Amino acid sequence: MTIKLVAYGIAKDILGKHQMEIQLEAVNNLGDLKEWLCQQYPDFQKLRSLSLAVNEAYQDDDFALNTEDEVVIIPPVSGG
Amino acid sequence: MPEEIQLSPKELARYSRHIAIPEFGKAAQLKLKKAKVLVVGAGGLGSPVLMYLAAAGVGHIGIIDFDLVDDSNLQRQVLYNVNDIGQSKAETAKKKLLALNPYIQVTVYKEALTTENALDLIRQYDVVADGTDNFPTRYLVNDACVIEGKVNVYASIFRFEGQVAVFNYLQEGGDRGPNYRDLFPQAPAPGMVPSCAEGGVLGVLPGIIGSMQANEVIKVITGVGEPLSGRLFLFDAAYFSTRVLKIKKNPETKITELVNYEDFCGVPQKDEQVKEISVIALKAMMDQQTDFQLIDVRESFEYDLVNLGGTLIPLAEVAAAIDQIEKDKPVIVHCRSGHRSATAIKTLQSIFPFKNLLNLEGGILAYAKEIDRNMLTY
Numbered sequence: 187m188t189i190k191l192v193a194y195g196i197a198k199d200i201l202g203k204h205q206m207e208i209q210l211e212a213v214n215n216l217g218d219l220k221e222w223l224c225q226q227y228p229d230f231q232k233l234r235s236l237s238l239a240v241n242e243a244y245q246d247d248d249f250a251l252n253t254e255d256e257v258v259i260i261p262p263v264s265g266g
Numbered sequence: 267m268p269e270e271i272q273l274s275p276k277e278l279a280r281y282s283r284h285i286a287i288p289e290f291g292k293a294a295q296l297k298l299k300k301a302k303v304l305v306v307g308a309g310g311l312g313s314p315v316l317m318y319l320a321a322a323g324v325g326h327i328g329i330i331d332f333d334l335v336d337d338s339n340l341q342r343q344v345l346y347n348v349n350d351i352g353q354s355k356a357e358t359a360k361k362k363l364l365a366l367n368p369y370i371q372v373t374v375y376k377e378a379l380t381t382e383n384a385l386d387l388i389r390q391y392d393v394v395a396d397g398t399d400n401f402p403t404r405y406l407v408n409d410a411c412v413i414e415g416k417v418n419v420y421a422s423i424f425r426f427e428g429q430v431a432v433f434n435y436l437q438e439g440g441d442r443g444p445n446y447r448d449l450f451p452q453a454p455a456p457g458m459v460p461s462c463a464e465g466g467v468l469g470v471l472p473g474i475i476g477s478m479q480a481n482e483v484i485k486v487i488t489g490v491g492e493p494l495s496g497r498l499f500l501f502d503a504a505y506f507s508t509r510v511l512k513i514k515k516n517p518e519t520k521i522t523e524l525v526n527y528e529d530f531c532g533v534p535q536k537d538e539q540v541k542e543i544s545v546i547a548l549k550a551m552m553d554q555q556t557d558f559q560l561i562d563v564r565e566s567f568e569y570d571l572v573n574l575g576g577t578l579i580p581l582a583e584v585a586a587a588i589d590q591i592e593k594d595k596p597v598i599v600h601c602r603s604g605h606r607s608a609t610a611i612k613t614l615q616s617i618f619p620f621k622n623l624l625n626l627e628g629g630i631l632a633y634a635k636e637i638d639r640n641m642l643t644y
Binding site for chain 2: 194195196204229232233234235237239242243244258260261262263264265266
């Protein structure tokens with residue numbers, strides 16, 4: 187399936203870009219996508235809390251993904 | 267019987283533009299006057315939050331900040347000017363707020379928010395606005411608000427981006443909305459997400475995001491409109507892209523007591539394997555021309571601002587540059603404040619069993635304070 191990834195904050199540095207489309211096989215839910223991201227980009231593991239929103243709503247790992255879904259990576263930021 | 271809080275004729279005149287809004291009116295203005303808001307951190311976000319809450323007529327504002335005004339703050343902390351450099355932020359902020367609005371009360375706490383004082387302090391206020399600059403304090407503010415049953419109006423900034431949310435909001439039916447830990451159950455590994463000092467921040471960004479934070483505080487107090495509860499606002503000033511993402515409660519999140527937030531965030535404790543050296547000892551070594559290596563792990567733009575003549579190897583590159591680190595004489599590693607250099611030493615020691623690495627305690631900031639007062643600080 188095709189997933190559109192949108193990255194904010196430090197996730198933008200990790201991916202190297204703000205937005206990208208990825209083609210995935212063997213990925214069914216958000217947990218699978220997290221695993222894929224941590225494998226492709228090991229720095230994601232260091233975020234510890236990898237919060238992902240699908241089509242504008244933050245979802246749990248068992249949330250089923252569909253092709254054309256937009257997944258937003260929300261990293262924590264601490265500046266004030 | 268305590269005297270009933272009312273709006274004087276002068277206050278009614280001052281707030282007439284609020285009162286003219288049909289949904290707002292005198293009733294909402296009176297709620298603002300009766301409200302007590304604690305602003306944690308009087309920096310980039312704190313500046314607009316404090317100014318707008320004071321201007322709007324929030325009756326009692328608490329400011330907690332241990333820090334002093336520094337020249338490098340003035341690029342974004344618009345509450346201060348050059349005459350305030352070296353002064354307490356909280357005290358200075360109080361003076362400016364009272365000059366802006368004499369009808370309000372301001373209480374200052376020139377200290378850090380800690381697990382010892384957080385609950386007692388937050389208990390005295392109705393709403394908390396979190397404008398701190400580090401993860402341990404953000405989790406502390408969140409947890410203390412959950413325990414004391416207070417709304418936490420959260421905002422955070424990084425480079426061109428900002429986040430805003432209203433956490434622990436009392437919903438109809440008595441349940442509390444999501445909090446910070448529902449969104450980020452665990453803090454990122456230390457050093458993974460740079461602070462504004464390391465990663466940078468566009469000066470106007472806290473103005474934009476802090477104003478939104480003040481707006482949410484006013485909405486929470488007055489009940490006007492719909493607060494940003496259960497939602498996270500994201501803004502990217504570079505692309506002018508905005509998003510509002512729905513967030514929900516995590517049933518596994520249970521907050522019943524405060525913890526050690528430095529531990530929780532994995533901040534290295536002092537007694538760990540990093541040995542330290544003071545700036546005074548460093549100066550003595552320099553004066554005695556002792557043979558040692560000085561490594562500076564800051565970024566090159568920082569090195570260009572001010573340096574101690576060390577070899578520049580930015581933190582992200584130390585592991586790859588391990589061959590450049592001497593193994594048989596003292597190696598003093600430094601950064602701006604001592605945090606990044608401690609991380610660098612731990613990284614190096616995890617690759618090779620160095621015994622000769624010393625962290626410069628307090629970094630360049632300590633050197634400027636103790637040794638060379640004319641040195642530029644940032």
